Amino acid sequence: MRRSVGYGLCVAVVVAGVVGAQQTGFVRTVLQDQELSVADRHGVTTRAEIDPGISSGRHTHPGEELGYVAEGSAFQVLIDGKPPQMLKAGDVFFVPANTVHGGKNVGTDKVKVIGTYFIEKGKPLSSPAK
Template identity: 45%
Template sequence: MLPVAAQQNLPVATAQTQNIKRIPLQRFEVPGTAYETVIGIAEIGPNVSIGRHTHPGPESGYVIEGGFELLVEGEPPRMLKAGESYKISPHTIHDAKTGADGAKVIATYVVEKGQPLAAAVK
């Protein structure tokens, strides 16, 4: 779900990296702040687990095709399908697992400039 510039920070299991295609769309500064917005599309193959991770700022997304199970720590699992959106608070541990059809998602992150976009969590 991340643009190319941020791929190094994505906590994806090595064996599944080839199952996620990331398409960067835009990265821009939030005027008058120390933050930037990062927008990208992720095409996630069938039956893929992204891996538990956090972001230093909020994440929001919209499912374009397919669907996935969103697993946010402290919340019940939530199934999302095409046409639905989600948001995740900063520093919240979460994961996502696609089903048999995979998923295509557009995601937006707001992060402090110079900070990693994501951090893996065991």
């Protein structure tokens, strides 16, 4: 139990840092953070809301990202080493661990993306690209 409480506090601090560093027009909300049966990993599910013309900025995650565009008509995903992807509601995407990427709402309506991440315990959900 002690380890679980300590881990939960660590996650809360990391999430607060990520949320506090967000830009206007981009809001990422953690919906779930769950320990997994895979050693040293946990699963995080988020909802990102992105206003028209706003970008997530180039960043990485310490684990894989599975994304689902829940709302919006023009969400551009840029993953280093791959051609740009233009997505709309109902589309999915995948970002390998530690890969620099970003997303931008290039449409006129708000975009909502559900992301699921399988990340290393003790690491931040997201880090700006170098």
